[in-house]
Amino acid sequence: MKIEEQFQRIAERAATVIGSWWSFGLGILIACSYAMDKPWPERGDLITNLIMFFMLFLAQSGQNRQGRAIQLKLDELILCIKEADNKFAGIEKKSDEVLTEVEKEIESYKEK
Numbered sequence: 001m002k003i004e005e006q007f008q009r010i011a012e013r014a015a016t017v018i019g020s021w022w023s024f025g026l027g028i029l030i031a032c033s034y035a036m037d038k039p040w041p042e043r044g045d046l047i048t049n050l051i052m053f054f055m056l057f058l059a060q061s062g063q064n065r066q067g068r069a070i071q072l073k074l075d076e077l078i079l080c081i082k083e084a085d086n087k088f089a090g091i092e093k094k095s096d097e098v099l100t101e102v103e104k105e106i107e108s109y110k111e112k
Helices: 002-020 020-036 040-080 096-111
Strands: none
Touching: 002 040, 002 096, 020 040
């Protein structure tokens, strides 16, 4: 397996894990246990930073959900149109090399 494919799989998996409910809960648990060791004046700054940190989890979760929904809708449109090329359905799961080839093919359609 090429390093680009490995990176793509790791990046997709990381986005999925970061956007999951259990990573959010685990992060809150760790943050709360860490905050208990701090004196009261430092807790205010820490809480502000932690709120921003947890917003990242929530934003990633929303992005994951929206991305999946859009891809499913596009796949349905591609598959229901008889003239459409079905190779584009599920293309987001292909390697970067395949995406580059398809991109060049689409650019050639534009030039015609």
